[in-house]
Amino acid sequence: MATTPGFLTDWPWKHLGSFKYVILAPWIAHSVYSFVMKEQYERDSTNLLIFPFLLSRMLHNQLWISFSRYRTAKGNNRIVDKGIEFNQVDRESNWDDQIILSGILLYFFNTMLNFGASKLPLWRSDGVVMSIFLHAGPVEFLYYWLHRALHHHYLYSRYHSHHHSSIVTEPITSVIHPFAEHIAYFLLFAIPTLTSVFTGTASLASLFGYITYIDVMNNMGHCNFEFIPKWIFSIFPPLKYLMYTPSFHSLHHTQFRTNYSLFMPIYDYIYGTMDKSTDSIYEKSLKRQEDSPDVVHLTHLTTPESIYHLRLGFSSLASMPLNNKWYIWLMWPVTLWTMIANCIYGRTFIFERNSLEKFNFQSWAIPRYNLQYLLKWQSQAINSFIEDAIIQAEEKGTKVLSLGLLNKDEELNRNGELYIERHPKIKIKVVDGSSLTVAVVLNSIPKGTTEVLLRGNLTKVAFSLASALSQRGIQVATLYKSDYEKLKLATTSSQSNFVLSNRFDQKIWVVGAGLTEEEDMKAAKGTLFFPFTQLPPKKVRHDCFYHYPPAMLAPPSMQNLHACENWLPRRAMSAPRVAGIVHALEGWNVHECGDNMIDIEKIWEASIKHGFKPLAFAE
Numbered sequence: 001m002a003t004t005p006g007f008l009t010d011w012p013w014k015h016l017g018s019f020k021y022v023i024l025a026p027w028i029a030h031s032v033y034s035f036v037m038k039e040q041y042e043r044d045s046t047n048l049l050i051f052p053f054l055l056s057r058m059l060h061n062q063l064w065i066s067f068s069r070y071r072t073a074k075g076n077n078r079i080v081d082k083g084i085e086f087n088q089v090d091r092e093s094n095w096d097d098q099i100i101l102s103g104i105l106l107y108f109f110n111t112m113l114n115f116g117a118s119k120l121p122l123w124r125s126d127g128v129v130m131s132i133f134l135h136a137g138p139v140e141f142l143y144y145w146l147h148r149a150l151h152h153h154y155l156y157s158r159y160h161s162h163h164h165s166s167i168v169t170e171p172i173t174s175v176i177h178p179f180a181e182h183i184a185y186f187l188l189f190a191i192p193t194l195t196s197v198f199t200g201t202a203s204l205a206s207l208f209g210y211i212t213y214i215d216v217m218n219n220m221g222h223c224n225f226e227f228i229p230k231w232i233f234s235i236f237p238p239l240k241y242l243m244y245t246p247s248f249h250s251l252h253h254t255q256f257r258t259n260y261s262l263f264m265p266i267y268d269y270i271y272g273t274m275d276k277s278t279d280s281i282y283e284k285s286l287k288r289q290e291d292s293p294d295v296v297h298l299t300h301l302t303t304p305e306s307i308y309h310l311r312l313g314f315s316s317l318a319s320m321p322l323n324n325k326w327y328i329w330l331m332w333p334v335t336l337w338t339m340i341a342n343c344i345y346g347r348t349f350i351f352e353r354n355s356l357e358k359f360n361f362q363s364w365a366i367p368r369y370n371l372q373y374l375l376k377w378q379s380q381a382i383n384s385f386i387e388d389a390i391i392q393a394e395e396k397g398t399k400v401l402s403l404g405l406l407n408k409d410e411e412l413n414r415n416g417e418l419y420i421e422r423h424p425k426i427k428i429k430v431v432d433g434s435s436l437t438v439a440v441v442l443n444s445i446p447k448g449t450t451e452v453l454l455r456g457n458l459t460k461v462a463f464s465l466a467s468a469l470s471q472r473g474i475q476v477a478t479l480y481k482s483d484y485e486k487l488k489l490a491t492t493s494s495q496s497n498f499v500l501s502n503r504f505d506q507k508i509w510v511v512g513a514g515l516t517e518e519e520d521m522k523a524a525k526g527t528l529f530f531p532f533t534q535l536p537p538k539k540v541r542h543d544c545f546y547h548y549p550p551a552m553l554a555p556p557s558m559q560n561l562h563a564c565e566n567w568l569p570r571r572a573m574s575a576p577r578v579a580g581i582v583h584a585l586e587g588w589n590v591h592e593c594g595d596n597m598i599d600i601e602k603i604w605e606a607s608i609k610h611g612f613k614p615l616a617f618a619e
Contacts, residue, residue, distance in 0.1 A: 006158030008180035011097050023100060024051070027107040046120045046204065047110050053208055054103045057215060058096060064171035064219035066312045073311070073353040073362065075291030077225040079250045079281065082168045083355070083560020086570055089319040091165060095172035098182055102211065105186065109197075120204050127201035131210050134192040136242075136264065142188055144267040147260045150181070169253055172315070174218035189214060217263040221249040226285035241266040247282045251275045291353065293362040295584045296393045297577045298348075298386065299404035300366040300373075302535075302566060304339045310365070311352045311563035318563040319570070342367035348389050355559045357610070359584055363577075364389055366407065370535070373406040383413055390419050394428045401430055402580025405534050405566075408432040408593070415460055417594030431583050431592045433576025438464045438597075439604035440550040440575050441510065441532050442472075443614055449508050451475040453501070455519060456512025458483055460595065461532050463490045465510065468600060470497035477501035479519070511537050534574055536567055548615055550575035555611025572615055582606050 002009060013020040031047040072078055150160035159181045166173045177185070192210055196202040221244055228245040242264050252259040258275035261268045268274040301307060305328050311318045317325070328335075346367025354361045366385045372378045386407055393401050408415050415432045438461055445452065454466055454476050466476045466487050477499050478484045484500040491498070504522040512533045520540050523529075527544045531537050534549050551572045554561055558571070565574055573581075579592070586606050592598055 002159055002162040002178060003157040005178070006155075006180065008183070009159070009162075009178040011094065011101075011179045013097075013100070014094075020097070020100060024054075024103050024107075027051075027103070027111070030111065031107070044110070044119055046207075047107070049204070049208075050103060050106045050110070053106075053211075054099055057099050057102075057211070060212070060215055061095065061099075061172060061219065062314070064223075065315060068171050068219075068223045068225070069312050069315075070350065071223070071225045071227075073350045075288070075353065077227060077285050077288050079224050079226055079247050079285045080168050080254065083353075084166070084168050084170065084562050085560075086319055086562050088166050088168075089315050089562050091162075092170070092172050092176045093316040093319075095175050097179075098175045101182060101186065109194075120202055120207065122203060123205045124201050124203040127196040127199075127203050127206040128209070130196055130199070130201055131192040131206045134195055135210070135213075138191055139188055140262050140264045141267060142191075143185075143262040144260055144271070146184060146188065147262070148273075151256065151260075164253060164256065167253055168224055169222040169250060170224065170315075171219035171222050174222040217244075221246055221263070224250065226282060230283070230286060241269060245282055247285045248278055251278060251281060291360055291362070292397045293353075293393070294359045294399050295361045295580045296389070296398050296401045297361065297363045297404055297580055298366065298389050298401060298407055299363060299577075300407060301342070301369050302405070303369060304335045306369075306566070307335075307338055307342075309564075309566075312349075321564050321569055322567045339369075348385055348392075352560075352563060354561055356555065356557060356581065357585060359581070361581060370406065373409060373412065379412055382407075383418065386413065387419055387422065390423070390426070390428065390430065394426050398428055400580045400584045401428055402576045402583070403430065403432050403593075404574060404576050408434075408576070410459055415593050415595075416591075420591055420593060429583060429589070429591050431576065431580045432460075433574070433579035433592070434461050434464065435592060435598040435600055435603045436579040436582070436607060437461050437532060437550040437575040438468060439600045439607075440552060440614070441465055441530055442468055442600070443604060444530055444547060444550075445469075445474075445508060445510075446528070449474055451477060451506055452508040452510050453477045453479070453504070453506040454483070454487075454510050455479065455515050456510075456533070457514040458486050459512065459533075460597075462512055463487070464597060464600075465532055466498070467491045469510075470495070473497065475499055477503070477506060534576065548572070551615050552578050552607060552612040553615055554578075555613075557611060569615075573612075578607060578612055579603065582610060582612070585610055 013023055016022070028051045031050065035043050035048045149155060159178045163177050166176065193207060196206050223246045226245060226247045233240050244261060244263055244265050248259055248265060255275055258273050259265070259268055259278065260273055265274065302322070305324050306322060308314050308328060309317045309322050348364050348366050350362055351365050352363040366382065366389070368378070368382055368385065373382060390401055403416050406412070413419065415434065416430045419430060442465070452469060452474060454462065456462065469476050470491070475497050476487070478487065479501065481500060484498060487498050488495050505524045507524065507527055509523060509527055509529050511529055511531055513535065515537055517538065517540050523541065523544055525543045529537060529544060529546045531547065531549050536549050537546060539546050548568055551568050551574050554571045554573050561571055564570055565572065565577065568574065582603060583592070588598070590596070
């Protein structure tokens with residue numbers, strides 16, 4: 001929102017929320033009906049193509065978003081070192097509003113006025129050339145002065161400051177403006193289009209091509225990395241006056257009073273508003289190398305639909321906890337294609353970058369899903385992915401690699417010990433996060449608790465958790481004799497607090513993988529479920545409370561955190577991810593994998609010291 005919002009700031013359909021697309025429904029229905037019912041010589045192919053063109057624009061913009069986020073996560077050629085936050089993601093979540101507006105205007109001028117835009121030919125050279133010159137002349141010139149006017153304090157505070165709230169730009173930042181400002185831009189960009197229509201030189205190429213050109217240049221100019229090679233300007237030096245670069249426009253967002261031009265910097269040269277550091281920032285960005293992270297968190301995809309919730313996917317979905325929306329199911333053809341591509345050609349990829357206390361962190365994902373981790377014949381392939389990631393991180397100089405979700409499964413790699421045995425001389429420290437996981441669960445259980453029911457597969461974390469609970473004088477009950485005997489055998493102290501029970505009325509349940517729905521349904525009303533695994537238990541009871549999987553809230557100084565980690569809330573990080581970060585911040589020179597664990601109190605106090613905080617209940 002602008003500093004002091006002016007007239008026509010909000011979009012007219014803002015109150016419709018996700019249902020705003022219904023505005024286009026009558027136009028789409030009319031275009032299809034007319035095409036089907038009319039004779040061939042009366043059919044208007046232009047009108048029919050508008051909706052597919054709008055869909056292609058949305059796909060085009062999304063590809064830019066994903067590409068830009070991937071490149072900024074890697075770090076090479078990055079322009080501005082700052083990160084973005086959730087407030088920017090929320091502010092830019094309506095980037096598709098301008099596509100809806102363009103659809104309304106295209107349908108209106110083509111269908112309602114019907115003054116010559118119907119039944120356009122595919123190509124007319126004179127119309128294309130006319131559009132090029134009209135853009136280079138009137139459009140660029142008028143935009144330059146309109147843009148300067150928008151930086152006058154009156155218009156800036158009421159309109160344009162909304163756009164400049166994003167210091168670090170993303171491709172979609174280019175279209176984040178108040179409604180009134182967009183109207184001015186549409187009038188400006190209509191000059192080439194309407195002129196070609198009135199002169200009878202319009203074509204599908206000039207109409208849709210011009211809009212696509214605007215999208216390409218807008219998205220490119222708002223990327224936070226430089227990728228226009230220097231040799232292009234060496235071959236044709238005048239090009240620097242005719243085409244801007246991402247670093248050129250990035251300076252406008254950091255300096256505000258320079259580099260006003262739309263896509264052609266010539267008017268900044270003419271009127272003396274070219275930033276003096278433009279060339280140096282451009283060259284510096286081109287030379288910038290890929291980041292060398294101090295910590296890598298290695299996770300994986302959970303479900304086929306989870307790819308949309310990654311930071312590289314849909315930005316608005318990524319900024320919310322994982323929750324499959326109904327419209328995601330409509331994308332099953334794309335989902336199926338990505339799943340097949342991941343299984344055949346997929347490789348580990350970088351999808352997020354964060355920083356804290358001068359330490360840089362990256363999150364990498366293995367292109368495998370939860371289900372595949374349960375299949376034994378997939379174990380070798382998954383282990384190869386993890387092993388290759390450890391070696392790659394080692395080559396980058398990474399200090400710590402933490403294993404997230406099922407990447408540290410005991411049956412898969414013995415909590416990561418397998419890789420240490422294979423590469424005993426590696427300097428990178430492998431962390432499974434088990435110690436902090438136990439610490440988080442222990443400090444989440446309400447004070448005064450005297451009895452808990454331990455349920456789920458007995459893992460390294462489960463044994464350690466049961467031992468820590470019993471040492472605190474808390475009775476740990478189990479339902480099955482085999483679990484009871486394993487706990488007694490694995491623990492040497494406080495065994496008197498382990499009991500075999502056939503009751504289900506304990507108010508505190510500590511649960512892991514293996515908890516059945518039948519057992520869940522037997523819990524007493526108001527039972528508190530505390531999972532000790534990274535995968536959340538299925539919520540089958542509405543009268544009970546389920547805590548998040550072990551996690552902590554990131555400190556306020558953690559930068560570039562604008563995506564949720566799977567089902568966790570905003571700014572929450574899983575215990576293994578936090579453990580890897582704390583491991584590096586503390587400079588601990590030990591592995592935490594296999595049977596090795598760090599002192600629980602020690603890692604909990606270190607986490608709190610660095611600003612991490614406990615997480616409240618999910619519901």
